[in-house]
Amino acid sequence: MAGQGCGPGGERAGVTRVRSTPAWDTPPRLLVVDDEDTVRGLLADALRFAGFTVTAVGTGADAVEAALGDPPDLIVLDLMLPGMDGFEVVRRLRSARAHRPVPVLFLSARDAPEDKVNGLSLGGDDYVTKPFHLPELIARIQAILRRSGAVPVDGVLAVADLTVDPVAREVTRAGRPVRLSPTEFKLLHFLVAHADQVVSKPRILEDVWRYDFAGDTSIVDTYVSYLRRKVDNVEPKLIHTVRGAGYVLRGPRR
Structure with missing residues (x-):
């Protein structure tokens, strides 16, 4: 996981925000699912530092239970999980009648085109391969949240x-x-x-x-x-x- 880039609040040269909107009134709630303790902990800490509220679990079964019990605004979902992989997690969530659709960003070391197609076909909103660049991952999360209406879009x-x-x-x-x-x-x-x-x-x-x-x-x-x-x-x-x-x-x- 790479984490280089401008720090919180940084502004790139060349692009100006003419009008800004609040980032969010209530921090979006993310569910991070990864069976590797180190990756899960580092990713959860980085996303909290970026302003999100994060719940982190290590198995597909725990992910389904957490998402059905208290639906998050977005799920960052590792594909290769023990017992129940990320694809099956999404299938179970999508088939739950009482479950409102939650955006899903797949996170995986597998970069085969068929995996990406499968993930997006199941209803995933994005697919990011490991190792990933942390600022880009955060930008992709924010883009999905904007499309879903969980956070306001950027200013002019x-x-x-x-x-x-x-x-x-x-x-x-x-x-x-x-x-x-x-x-x-x-x-x-x-x-x-x-x-x-x-x-x-x-x-x-x-x-x-x-x-x-x-x-x-x-x-x-x-x-x-x-x-x-x-x-x-x-x-x-x-x-x-x-x-x-x-x-x-x-x-x-x-």
């Missing part, structure tokens, strides 16, 4: 004269509104949220399209070209290609 983001409002789903460039399709908006929001970071095409495909295109990254190039025509048709150019690495959205150098 701005890079140079470009603004993206994820609440109103509005985009402006040089003060003028830009009309985007839902997928174009998701891609632009992802790039702005990762401003000044070079992001690979597979990473974009995974986060924006959610595995739908089975590894064909040409769809990323197509939609980046759409964004360039709509968003980057004025100076300064913000979306840049990094050959052999991916794309980066950044403002002009000062």
Whole structure:
């Protein structure tokens, strides 16, 4: 488990939060399930430090009991558990009539495509492989919670004269509104949220399209070209290609 990155409250250069919302009124409650004591303890402590309320258990049976007894806002679920694996945990929770659906983020050392497809097909919301980068894991948890309505979405983001409002789903460039399709908006929001970071095409495909295109990254190039025509048709150019690495959205150098 890697934990490098900016500390709590850190702000990256290049992206400005024009309007912020409270992180949450009540800390989201997470259920962490991992049979490795060390990993479970470190992960639970890190998530508590990030502001979550965490319950941690080590078996699939304990996970089902905890989730049915007091449903959390999200389950971080190891796939390889003794007796009852993560897939079976989700099956039992989804089949419980009185159980309200709870978002699930699978955490596993298994990175075979069939495992990811199986997990997402069962109703999982994301699939992260070990070893993982802790800030990215927290960002993925927050993204799932935002989609589920457990926490509010981020405030307006701005890079140079470009603004993206994820609440109103509005985009402006040089003060003028830009009309985007839902997928174009998701891609632009992802790039702005990762401003000044070079992001690979597979990473974009995974986060924006959610595995739908089975590894064909040409769809990323197509939609980046759409964004360039709509968003980057004025100076300064913000979306840049990094050959052999991916794309980066950044403002002009000062």
